[in-house]
Amino acid sequence: MSVRPRLIVGLFGVIATLSISSAVVAQPRPAIGLSIDEPRAYGHVVGDHIQRTLRLQLPDGFQLERASLPSVGAQSYWLELAVVDIRAAASSAGPVVVRLDYQLFYAPLQATRRELPALDLAAANAAGERITRRVPAFAFTMSPILELDPDAGFGDPDNDLLLADAMPVRPAVAGPRRATFVGLAITLFALLIWVWAAGYLSASARGPFARARVSLRRQRRAHEPPEVAKALRTVHRAFDETAGQAVFADDLDAFIAAHPVFADLVDDIGAFFDFSRRYFFAGAAPADGDNHALIDRLERLVQGCRKRELKA
Incomplete structure (x- = not known):
């Protein structure tokens, strides 16, 4: 084999050796483990509460940055975050559980797709190293409280899906009232007879x-x-x-x-x-x-x- 081919083979050998060495020496980058308990993705109506439970497995020495969590309050005109509950594990190896309780303030006229917003969670250690993990958005459908007929106007007699309020039925009180009066009259009459017999009227x-x-x-x-x-x-x-x-x-x-x-x-x-x-x-x-x-x-x-x- 000539000198030049040998040089090329040697160069490739050096490169392969360095690659294997770097792969062995390099340590994996720490990451936040994530599992999510999602609510059902359908059948929600105005006023409902939707909860997402995030279970975070943080690397050793890392702590969750609470500033990366959303703040309680209005998230949009139809969505409000009512509760942010953080429960740290008893041991450093345990998960951190974050419960997000949302409430819906939107009454669609037909089934509508909505999304709970995505989150970018962050954790940091004492050395200042910072890692992040994205929580994806959650898509679901909201349902109307009343089914509307699009071809009939509100209050239209043809719109049989919107019935008028039923008038309350008045209870029949004539019989009980009559019986009450008769009972009172009999009691009064008996009392008068007793008073007369006892001589109190004379x-x-x-x-x-x-x-x-x-x-x-x-x-x-x-x-x-x-x-x-x-x-x-x-x-x-x-x-x-x-x-x-x-x-x-x-x-x-x-x-x-x-x-x-x-x-x-x-x-x-x-x-x-x-x-x-x-x-x-x-x-x-x-x-x-x-x-x-x-x-x-x-x-x-x-x-x-x-x-x-x-x-x-």
């Missing part, structure tokens, strides 16, 4: 024994134990008001003669006056020492007198 219902009965009940609730002296005076006052003068035990026959309606209670009335005289003038106490039992007997006496009072 003038005598406001008589002395009616007031004495109310007073005894109030005393029972207000005092524990009830005051015997006050209860006895209350009953005495009822007899005095009925007679128009003070009534004592010696006046009982005259009282019955003037008010014969109480004649059948003469024994009970006499027992009352006898006990009252002994209580106030001889210091006698109730036989069983129970004030409640005495008040019960007084209430029964007053109730009996009240019934006769109603008949007077």
Whole structure:
């Protein structure tokens, strides 16, 4: 082989050796690993939220530049970025998850193609080395809320796809109203009968024994134990008001003669006056020492007198 061919072969050998050496020595350039969870690409309407989830695998020593992410707010007249959520991995080898939540503000009249914008993400290390990764745009279709007939105008009777609002149906209330009125009338009538039977409608219902009965009940609730002296005076006052003068035990026959309606209670009335005289003038106490039992007997006496009072 001549000198010149040998020189050419040698030169090629040197070039091949240098190429292999550089390939072995050269280190791969660090890059950002990217995987994307995309939403569905169809059927979105105005007001919907669309989320893109970016999982970034950053090389060792690199950190995501947050300034490379889009800012929250309006991205265009039909698109707004509502949330940018960044969740760093617990370890340096884990992925960085970025959630982008978009909201749609556009109501197309027919299905329309739209795109979420592309992004250029960047990461840098402490040495100032900077790498980037492009996130492609996401295309999807938006659908109209109402299907329109292009040959019919809005409100046109021929446009049967846009129906008028249905008028609300008034509930039938005549029956329940009538039943309510009848029930109230029956209740009022029954109440009036009870009031009449109890004697509250008559003038005598406001008589002395009616007031004495109310007073005894109030005393029972207000005092524990009830005051015997006050209860006895209350009953005495009822007899005095009925007679128009003070009534004592010696006046009982005259009282019955003037008010014969109480004649059948003469024994009970006499027992009352006898006990009252002994209580106030001889210091006698109730036989069983129970004030409640005495008040019960007084209430029964007053109730009996009240019934006769109603008949007077």
